[in-house]
Amino acid sequence: MDTRPGIDFLTYLDADLWFFDDPELVFKEIGDASIAITPHRLTPKMQYLARFGKYNVGWVSWRNDEEGRRCLRDYRADCLDWCFDRPESNRFADQKYLDKWPSTYANLRILDHPGINAAEWNVDVYDLIFDEDRVSLSGHPLIFWHFQGVKKKEDGTWKVPGMEFQIYTPYLNALEDARDLLAAKFDITEFDKRDIRRDADKPRASDLSGMGDHRPGGGKDLPGGYRRLTEAEARQAVAQGAVDGWHWEKVAQAQAQAYATLIEDMKRGRPRRDLATAAEVVKALGLSRPSLLDVGCGSGYYRSVFDHLVPGGVEYQGIDYSPAMIALAREQDPNGAFTVADAANLPYATNSFDIVFNGVSLMHILDFEAAIQEAARVARRYVVFHTAVLRQGGEAIFLTKDAYGGPVVEVVLSEAELRRLLSEAGLAVIGIAPSIEYDLSAVLGERTATKTLICAPVDAMTQRRPSLLNLGCGGHFHPAWVNIDIQSHHPGVMAYDILNGLPFPDAVFDMVYHSHMLEHLPGWQAEPFMAECARVLKPGGILRVAIPDLETICRLYLESLSGALDGDRAAEHRYDWMLIELIDQISRVESGGEMARYWREVPPEGERFVIERVGDIAASVIAAAKEGRLPPAAPRRVIPVEEVVHFRKQGEVHQWMYDRFSLGRLMRRVGLEDARVVDATESAHLGFARFRLDTDQSGQVRKPDSLFMEAVRR
Structure with a gap:
């Protein structure tokens, strides 16, 4: 800052951070502070780490003002004097010096937001909540995670803490992709004496071979050798054997050869993303050597994945409707359990397996609804639909294509429809994991997403449930x-x-x-x-x-108004609340509006009435205010028009009654x-x-x- 006065704000970041949300959210937390640091926020079971300091150097910021420059100069002097990777009474590396900063620098901001510098040492008191493009900690947006301690082991696998795979998988995938990018850009053939993987095996519609002479009648030609059919045409094609490529011996051999290469890469520490995700999901379910049914197992490649990547392995049973696939699986793995069976009519009793794993095969099952019902029936604990290719909305799309040289059918469901079918089958989605991209946008003219859905039975089910939408x-x-x-x-x-x-x-x-x-x-x-x-x-x-x-609100308002005019103090308190209830959520220009302010300061005479009207949410806020657990209300101010417009677009206000x-x-x-x-x-x-x-x-x-x-x- 002394040599570059044009820098108005300087931030140091550790190299092992991954941002899940906009860093601008952190700068808003910093505000006008001269210095900003992040606390470890150690949870009770992680207190043994306190010897490394109260604060973490994952994110440290200085403003180019007098106090910011003074802090930076002091910090530079401390680190030059002593900076070793060992904890002593009042110092550890460059980190424990931060412990004295809050008492030394007046304009310092401690960034207490749970989503800032989240890490294994501070999250076990929160619920990690995942959706398609966002992660939160008990409702607080996760801004960035600190991946301290992640290392690549000699066997090529990653050493990570026992944390959520949905947090670590995208980060590790990004590291692998960056590694490949560097290899390609600088023509590097070795990193730490291990081979560099290429993504040539990533399936995309544009890479698939044409339908050749295998196309069934009817339908519409699409890019990438695909052909779109109606459901009736697809069923007719199946009935006529026009899309039975999975039964062909040469298709089974070709698929087995393709996966043999992937399995070898996996054993060298370079598992393709979908294989790694499958193993991470099974590990994350936390069962010791679970019984697992692999539906649509093909030549049995996922048995190798689970044996190699899941500690303790699984008690594996594979099924496929193709005799050619099962024959090849038995030939390659004589000790494996492989059976010819139909996913839509499983030959197993109810609750037979800890996990039913459907690895990519759901999109190849024409009777997908029955297959989902059957998976739910035989699963004791979990059902995993791995690498499901999904539209956002609309009805199922039926396609045919060549796969490994043989004609097959594909069904592209919408996520909405799949969730409806899962609900009917008594399955609740409890987790979503990323998987390998399977891009059908060039084929369908719309974006598709690839997701792995982890489901659990809601409770015992003996018949189809009603379909219910909230x-x-x-x-x-x-x-x-x-x-x-x-x-x-x-x-x-x-x-x-x-x-x-x-x-x-x-x-x-x-x-x-x-x-x-x-x-x-x-x-x-x-x-x-x-x-x-x-x-x-x-x-x-x-x-x-x-x-x-609205009717009750208006009646209570008029009743309380009449009482207040007659001098009834209790009616006056009711009047104050009913006026807020009638007007505030229509007119408010900031979150919570007058309701939130009133709950903090509600007079004792009006408290019972407010709770009777609103319920537990008001009761909890009022109790927290009494106990001093709420920060003071923000001072009133004239809110700029652009802030008002932005707020009123967020959905909190009432627009009709x-x-x-x-x-x-x-x-x-x-x-x-x-x-x-x-x-x-x-x-x-x-x-x-x-x-x-x-x-x-x-x-x-x-x-x-x-x-x-x-x-x-x-």
Whole structure:
């Protein structure tokens, strides 16, 4: 800074960080501070690391002002005087010097945000929540992770802490990709005496061979040698044996040879991403030598993957509907357990296997719905759908192509439809892992995603479940439902913008539910949205809506106003709250608005009424304020217009309100019948109350200010 005065802010970063969100979020935390440091935030079981200092040098920032420069000069002098990789009473390397900084420099900011410098030593008190493109720690966005201690071992495998594979896998993959990039750019053929992998084996549609003379009749030609069929054409092609390439001996041999190369690479410490992910998922499930059924096992290559990459291995059973594949698997591995069987009709008793693993084969199973049901039936603990290629919405697409020289069928499901089928089968998505890219955008003209879905049975199931859809669920949902929200902070919730139309076919759900969501839409968008809800309901299906009750709010406001005018002090307190309840969430320009301020300072005489109106959320905030666990409310200020506009676009404000007349009329307008008011536990769907969506575990109504209404599609 002394030699380059143009630098106004300087930040040091450790080299083993990986950013999951925008670093600008950190700079917002720093604000106008001259110095910023990150605490270790050691959890109770990690306190043994305290000898290395209170603060971590993963991120350190200095502003080019008098105090920032003074700190940097002092730090430079300390490190030049002593800097060794061993802890002593008041120093350790360049790190423990930071312990004295808070008492030395007045304008220093300690970055306490849980998502800043997250690491193995500070996260075991949080819930790691994963969605498609975001990770959070109990609701706090994960900004960056500190991968301290990650090393490549002599056998080519990685030494990592026993942490979430969804955190470590993308980081390790990025290291491998960077290594390959350096190798290619600088013509390096060796790193640490180990071979460099190339990604020539990454499957892309544009690399696949043409259909040749194997194409079934009908359909439409697509790029990459693909052909699109209707479901009827696909079933006819299967019935006629026109897409039976997996049964061909030469196809089995070609696939086995391709995977033999990958298995050799894996044994040299260079597993392809999908193989590594499969092993990481099985390890992360935490079972000691689990029994595992590999559905669509081909020539049995995943047996080698699990034997080599999963400590203790698995009790493996492979099945494939192709006799040629099973014959080759038995020839290559005489000690393996391989059986010719149909994924849609598994020859095993219910709850036979700890894990049912479907490795890429779901997209090759025409009776995919039955295969999902069967996987759920025979699984005792988990079902893994590995490397599922998914559209975001819409119906299944049926394709044919040549695979290893033989004609086969492929089915591309949407994530929404797959989640619906999983829900019907009694499976809840508990984790999502990355996998190898399988890019079909050139074929379909739309983006596809590749995901590994880790599922667990919700409870014992003897028959197909009803299809249940929860829209705008936030953090309150039941795993037996298909749950959708604009953002996902849990694998059991699919991120999707419902204003784009619901991503499901017509007439597939027995019940659609949304709570305190409709009022967040502009009035003119409500009818198209409700029409979508009606469209996806089966005949006889039920739409249930919970919203703030405008009628009750207005009646209580007028009653409290009358009492306040008569000098009733208790009515005056009720009046203060009802005025806020009526106006605030429509007019507010900052998060929480006047409601949050009132809860912090609610007079004792009004506390009971507020809790009766709002429920536990108000009770918890009021209690925290009384106990001094809440920071003081931000001082009032004139908020710039651009901040107001940005806030009001985020979805917190109410844009319309409803009563029993307007909501019932809206239901009738979209073709629903028998609209009626119900209470929190009453429903035409007999099993609704057990899901506890409108009540808590004690049976209390979650949102007492609600109007609950149901209507039926005839």
